[in-house]
Amino acid sequence: MKRKKRIEQILKKNLDTFDYTLVDISSYHKNHQDFKNETETHFKLNISRNESKIKLIDLHRRINYLLKNEFENGLHALEIKVKN
Numbered sequence: 001m002k003r004k005k006r007i008e009q010i011l012k013k014n015l016d017t018f019d020y021t022l023v024d025i026s027s028y029h030k031n032h033q034d035f036k037n038e039t040e041t042h043f044k045l046n047i048s049r050n051e052s053k054i055k056l057i058d059l060h061r062r063i064n065y066l067l068k069n070e071f072e073n074g075l076h077a078l079e080i081k082v083k084n
Contacts, residue, residue, distance in 0.1 A: 003040035010066050020047040041076040048083040
């Protein structure tokens, strides 16, 4: 299964009350040093807290914890943009 699909499943299961979009931005980094033509290494997550009272830092920590396995297995960066 592709990384984007796995991440979307993890987010859907654990952050089901949040609205979000996940965008693969790996191609933006193709000219960086040490880039090995790998795909699905950099993502941008746009997420809305809706009515949730979760603190911004706690949301970031939760997302990073949920995606720990992906970071250990090739995910290089996740840009998180939170809307209130």
